[in-house]
Amino acid sequence: MTMQRTGSIEFVGNLRRALDICNRLVWNSHRIGLEKDSDWPESEFFTALITQGFRGNDRLASAAFDKLLRGSPYRIRIECARHNSQAMEPLTGADLGVVTTLSINGLQTSRRGFLVQLKRAALATTAKKSTATFPELHHMSGKAAFGRELHQAERMLLFTSAAVYWLAIPPGSDKDKDFFQRYTSATSLASQSDLRAGAIGASYNHSQGMDVNTIGPLGWLPLIDHPDFDLFLRQYSRSLGRGLPMSTGELVAQHDSQEGERLIRELRAETLAASRRLYGIRSRLPILCTTAESIFSLYQTSNARSLSQVYEQSIPLTEFLLADVVANEFGDDDPDFIEAIMNNKPNDFIRQIVSEFKPSRELSDDAPITRQTVAIDLSIDARRNADRP
Numbered sequence: 001m002t003m004q005r006t007g008s009i010e011f012v013g014n015l016r017r018a019l020d021i022c023n024r025l026v027w028n029s030h031r032i033g034l035e036k037d038s039d040w041p042e043s044e045f046f047t048a049l050i051t052q053g054f055r056g057n058d059r060l061a062s063a064a065f066d067k068l069l070r071g072s073p074y075r076i077r078i079e080c081a082r083h084n085s086q087a088m089e090p091l092t093g094a095d096l097g098v099v100t101t102l103s104i105n106g107l108q109t110s111r112r113g114f115l116v117q118l119k120r121a122a123l124a125t126t127a128k129k130s131t132a133t134f135p136e137l138h139h140m141s142g143k144a145a146f147g148r149e150l151h152q153a154e155r156m157l158l159f160t161s162a163a164v165y166w167l168a169i170p171p172g173s174d175k176d177k178d179f180f181q182r183y184t185s186a187t188s189l190a191s192q193s194d195l196r197a198g199a200i201g202a203s204y205n206h207s208q209g210m211d212v213n214t215i216g217p218l219g220w221l222p223l224i225d226h227p228d229f230d231l232f233l234r235q236y237s238r239s240l241g242r243g244l245p246m247s248t249g250e251l252v253a254q255h256d257s258q259e260g261e262r263l264i265r266e267l268r269a270e271t272l273a274a275s276r277r278l279y280g281i282r283s284r285l286p287i288l289c290t291t292a293e294s295i296f297s298l299y300q301t302s303n304a305r306s307l308s309q310v311y312e313q314s315i316p317l318t319e320f321l322l323a324d325v326v327a328n329e330f331g332d333d334d335p336d337f338i339e340a341i342m343n344n345k346p347n348d349f350i351r352q353i354v355s356e357f358k359p360s361r362e363l364s365d366d367a368p369i370t371r372q373t374v375a376i377d378l379s380i381d382a383r384r385n386a387d388r389p
Helices: 008-037 042-054 059-067 152-159 177-187 189-198 217-223 229-240 248-276 292-301 307-311 317-327 335-343 348-357
Strands: 074-082 096-104 107-120 122-125 130-133 163-168 287-291 372-380
Touching: 008 042, 008 059, 008 074, 008 248, 008 317, 042 059, 042 074, 042 107, 042 372, 096 248, 096 335, 107 152, 107 335, 130 307, 152 163, 152 292, 152 348, 163 292, 177 307, 248 317, 248 372, 287 292, 287 307, 287 317, 292 307, 335 348, 335 372
Parallel strands: 096 372, 107 163
Antiparallel strands: 074 372, 096 107, 122 130, 163 287
C-alpha cells in the first residue's frame, strides 16, 4: 500500500512563490516612485509589502496566498491589522509587530513574536558612480518616553532580543561599485560551496509497503485512512482471540500525534533547503533583513550607513521568513510581550520597562505600540482523511 505524500515540497514551493510576488511588488513600487518624482516614502513600503502583498490586495498575491490554504496538510495565513492612529511618542522603536502561531490539528503548539523596523535606502547618482545609503538608519528619538534620546534599535532591544530591520533596496543599487564588490564576493559559487556541502537536503523516504511479519500496534498506522480499517481491526482482534494492546481510538490519537510531528519536521527541513536554493541578485535586492543588534553595533562602531556595509550583516527577506521564521521559530515567546504588540496598548510588561527610564512617565491605555501588526498562522492537519473537515 502506498502512503499519500504530505506535499511539503510543493507547499514550500508555493510559499516561496508568494514571497517572490511580495518582493516584486516592493521592487516595482520603489522603481515607479523613483522614476516619478525621485521619492519613495516609507508609507509606500508599507503599502506594497503589507497591504498589497501580505494582505493580498494585489490580485497575484491574493491568488498565491489563497493557494497556501488548500490542497495540503499545511496551511499558512499572513494577516495584518492596522493599529489606531492616536498620536504618541514612540515606545518600541518598531514599525511592525509580528506574531507567528503554529497549530497541529487545531491545537496551538507555539506562539512567538518579534519587532520589525522598516528602512529604505536612498540612491545618489553622479556622473561617475551611484551610491546607496540609509540616511535614517541610525534614527534617535524617544526622549519624551524614556527621558533621553535612544537609537531605534536600542529601544526595540529593551523589549525583546527578537528584533529585526527589513531594508528596502532601490533599483539601480547594483551600480554601486562598493556594494557590488561585496555582493560578488559573498554570492559567488565558490563562496557558496561550503554552505551547500553543509546543507541537508529535504528528501523523504515514504513507505511503499509493509512487512506483515513485523506489524505491531503502530505497524497499522499506514492503514488508518482506509475506509474499512475499523472493521478490519475488529476481525483481526477476533482472529487473535484477544484484544489488541491499543484501542482504535488510542491508535488514531497516537497516529495523529506522530503524524503531526513528522509533518512539521518535513516542513522545517524543506524550508531550510528552499532557503539555500535562493540565488541571484533579484532574490536579494528588493528587501534585506538584519537584526537590530547588527544595526546597533554598526552605530556603536562606525556609524555605517552604506548599503555595502549593511549588506554583510543581512540576508534576503525570503530567506529570513523561510529559514528563521518557519523552520527555526524565530521570535520571543513571552506572552506579555506578544499581548503588547498584538493588542496595541501598554501592558505591565511595557510599563515596567518604560518606568525604569522615566518613572514619572504615564502611558495611556489607548497608546499605539507599533504602527501595524502582522499575524502569521501556520497550521498542520495531521488527522486521518475521514476526520478532516
